[in-house]
Amino acid sequence: MESRNARLFSLIDGKADVVAIVNSGDSHIDHNFKYFTNAKSGVFEGSIAFVGPKKTTVVTSQLEASSLKGLDVNVKVFGTRKQFEKIVGSIASKYKTVGLNFPAVTYEGFRRLKKSFKGKTVDVSEEIAKCRAVKDRDEIRKIGESCRIASRVADRIPGMLSEGMTESQLASKLSMALYEEGSEGPSFSPIVSFGKTTAIPHYFPGKLKLKQGDLVLTDFGGMYEMYCSDITRTYVFGKASERQRRLYETVKASQEAAFSGIKAGASEKDIDAAARSVIDGTEFKGRFIHGLGHGLGRQVHDGGPVLSPRGTGTLEVGMVVTVEPGAYIDGYGGVRIEDDVVVTKSGCRLLTDAKRELTEV
Numbered sequence: 001m002e003s004r005n006a007r008l009f010s011l012i013d014g015k016a017d018v019v020a021i022v023n024s025g026d027s028h029i030d031h032n033f034k035y036f037t038n039a040k041s042g043v044f045e046g047s048i049a050f051v052g053p054k055k056t057t058v059v060t061s062q063l064e065a066s067s068l069k070g071l072d073v074n075v076k077v078f079g080t081r082k083q084f085e086k087i088v089g090s091i092a093s094k095y096k097t098v099g100l101n102f103p104a105v106t107y108e109g110f111r112r113l114k115k116s117f118k119g120k121t122v123d124v125s126e127e128i129a130k131c132r133a134v135k136d137r138d139e140i141r142k143i144g145e146s147c148r149i150a151s152r153v154a155d156r157i158p159g160m161l162s163e164g165m166t167e168s169q170l171a172s173k174l175s176m177a178l179y180e181e182g183s184e185g186p187s188f189s190p191i192v193s194f195g196k197t198t199a200i201p202h203y204f205p206g207k208l209k210l211k212q213g214d215l216v217l218t219d220f221g222g223m224y225e226m227y228c229s230d231i232t233r234t235y236v237f238g239k240a241s242e243r244q245r246r247l248y249e250t251v252k253a254s255q256e257a258a259f260s261g262i263k264a265g266a267s268e269k270d271i272d273a274a275a276r277s278v279i280d281g282t283e284f285k286g287r288f289i290h291g292l293g294h295g296l297g298r299q300v301h302d303g304g305p306v307l308s309p310r311g312t313g314t315l316e317v318g319m320v321v322t323v324e325p326g327a328y329i330d331g332y333g334g335v336r337i338e339d340d341v342v343v344t345k346s347g348c349r350l351l352t353d354a355k356r357e358l359t360e361v
């Protein structure tokens with residue numbers, strides 16, 4: 001299998017001689033640092049990974065050096081800021097052009113690099129995103145396990161519902177269930193909404209109480225070996241009304257249209273259009289107010305691909321995407337169904353396997 005370094009440099013195609021992944025404080029750690037070093041632990045504040053075509057060299061503090069033991073990377077340890085500058089200078093000065101992941105480098109991180117490196121810097125963020133978008137076998141295994149865990153939790157949710165419970169209580173129960181099913185924790189703060197609040201796609205759960213006839217929307221995911229899952233299920237607490245049922249079946253049919261269109265070579269915006277036209281052909285026209293899906297991996301929104309009207313690319317074998325159509329009616333409620341798939345040559349393989357039929361609790 002081609003190494004990640006080799007794949008990145010074939011995409012960079014001579015634009016840079018080395019790529020520097022520059023971390024700052026703990027809220028500005030670039031996920032690419034662990035992607036290219038394969039480190040499983042460590043935070044790596046203030047560290048730099050110089051990713052070359054064949055090998056990666058990490059400049060880090062004593063604190064983090066033990067997290068790099070046994071990995072196929074060169075390690076240079078600094079104690080003081082002066083030592084950091086000297087080490088970075090001696091590595092970077094071998095190169096004419098250093099590629100950077102511009103959206104992730106802070107101004108402070110850039111200044112630290114430029115103190116020791118006077119050459120040219122270029123943005124290689126698109127090439128890095130393209131490299132990350134196609135997952136290797138090991139990544140697909142980890143995402144697959146993360147998705148199976150989240151699916152088991154989704155199938156337990158109907159059993160967690162009781163009249164009068166709050167959205168926050170359900171968020172807490174489903175987060176606990178993620179740990180119980182083998183996850184390292186939630187991949188993002190869960191969205192849990194009841195009744196009218198299900199019409200708000202990025203809702204934050206609160207004190208609203210569950211009552212008979214409510215739609216219940218849960219959007220959550222777990223982490224497994226640092227890889228995310230992302231799943232949404234919508235249930236009805238009690239017997240579904242005719243309108244709720246039509247809303248649910250419309251969104252489900254939209255998702256199925258998307259599944260049918262996904263395969264290597266398919267255009268991102270065509271898949272979105274196929275799903276959108278199903279909803280727009282019904283009484284719920286115009287109620288699908290977000291994109292169809294996004295890449296999934298180390299991050300929940302893992303860069304490309306972008307399944308939306310703005311999508312400009314085509315799918316490739318090994319990409320992992322979410323497929324999450326929804327329809328939302330202000331003051332009434334909404335339905336979203338979200339699953340995760342891996343793109344294959346002739347179609348896609350579903351990684352989440354929770355029940356997708358309408359569940360009345």
Ligand code: GLY
Nearest residue numbers: 188219230324338
């Ligand atoms: N939780 C937001 C999303 O599904 O993308």
Ligand code: MN
Nearest residue numbers: 219220230231
């Ligand atoms: Mn989601």
Ligand code: MN
Nearest residue numbers: 230322324338
């Ligand atoms: Mn999603």
